[in-house]
Amino acid sequence: DAGVTQSPTHLIKTRGQQVTLRCSPKSGHDTVSWYQQALGQGPQFIFQYYEEEERQRGNFPDRFSGHQFPNYSSELNVNALLLGDSALYLCASSTWKGGGYTFGSGTRLTVV
Amino acid sequence: KQEVTQIPAALSVPEGENLVLNCSFTDSAIYNLQWFRQDPGKGLTSLLLIQSSQREQTSGRLNASLDKSSGRSTLYIAASQPGDSATYLCAVSELRGAQKLVFGQGTRLTINP
Numbered sequence: 001d002a003g004v005t006q007s008p009t010h011l012i013k014t015r016g017q018q019v020t021l022r023c024s025p026k027s028g029h030d031t032v033s034w035y036q037q038a039l040g041q042g043p044q045f046i047f048q049y050y051e052e053e054e055r056q057r058g059n060f061p062d063r064f065s066g067h068q069f070p071n072y073s074s075e076l077n078v079n080a081l082l083l084g085d086s087a088l089y090l091c092a093s094s095t096w097k098g099g100g101y102t103f104g105s106g107t108r109l110t111v112v
Numbered sequence: 113k114q115e116v117t118q119i120p121a122a123l124s125v126p127e128g129e130n131l132v133l134n135c136s137f138t139d140s141a142i143y144n145l146q147w148f149r150q151d152p153g154k155g156l157t158s159l160l161l162i163q164s165s166q167r168e169q170t171s172g173r174l175n176a177s178l179d180k181s182s183g184r185s186t187l188y189i190a191a192s193q194p195g196d197s198a199t200y201l202c203a204v205s206e207l208r209g210a211q212k213l214v215f216g217q218g219t220r221l222t223i224n225p
Contacts, residue, residue: 006155031211042116042201042215043156056212090155094211100146101205101213105155 004104006091012110013081019109021076025093026102031055032074033101034066035090043090049074050096081111114139118202118216126224127194133187133219135202140180143211147176147187148201150218156201160187192223 005024013019025032031050035043045058049068068074072093078085088108092101115138125131135145144163148156160169160176162185168177175188189196199220203213 004155033211033213035213035215040217042203042217043213045212045214048212058212088153092156092213096211098143098211100144100158100161101203101211102158103148103156108153 004091004093004102006089006104006107008107009105010108010110012112015081015083015111017081018077018079019081021078021089021091021107021109022073023076023091023093023104024073025091029093029095029102030072031094031096032068032072033092033094034074034076035092036060037088037090037106039087046076078109083111085109086111114142114204114206114214116202116204116214116216118200118219120219121217122220122222124222124224125192127192129192130188130190131192131221133189133200133202133221135185135187135216137183137185137204137214139206140183142180142204142206144205145176145178145185146203146205146213147174147185148203150199150201152199159200194223194225197221197223 033048034046037043047057052068063079088106090106091104147159162178173190199218201218203215
């Protein structure tokens with residue numbers, strides 16, 4: 001049973017560029033959430049998708065956007081990258097009706 | 113606004129000791145609480161999930177308790193091993209459906225052989 005799959009695992013981008021991160025949820029899960037984790041910190045909630053709609057959003061600027069596809073997979077897009085966007089980006093899947101989360105291994109984004 | 117605090121931030125103990133990690137949260141209106149393990153540079157591995165109606169959960173050498181009224185949870189690790197070395201994160205889910213997780217900063221645990 002495949003867990004949560006994220007791609008790519010590592011990424012280096014230049015300030016001002018745009019990036020797209022991808023996530024495939026665990027089989028049977030219909031809800032995808034994205035988190036940003038800076039070094040030495042706990043993950044911070046970016047947003048959550050269910051039924052292809054953004055359901056809740058954390059305190060992140062509009063440069064962060066996302067999408068969920070009919071097969072429940074999701075993308076996180078970040079425009080106009082800043083040095084401060086360097087972090088581990090984690091995708092988590094769950095079921096809308098409740099229960100625990102399953103996290104992917106993350107994408108390490110470095111902005112130079 | 114929900115805030116989650118984990119104490120201590122770091123802990124180093126010799127192999128074989130039993131230990132307790134603490135987690136506190138400011139708003140008792142939670143749906144569930146989850147403990148995760150994170151190895152350096154890796155994703156999160158779920159250890160235990162406690163629903164708000166439960167008092168504790170056990171898995172092997174791990175036992176997590178939840179006291180919702182006082183806003184506290186503890187993770188007890190019995191007979192610690194060097195392989196237990198990792199960062200342990202506590203997170204609360206506030207509302208069913210919304211399911212946003214609020215994390216603590218984590219406790220970095222080192223088990224010395």
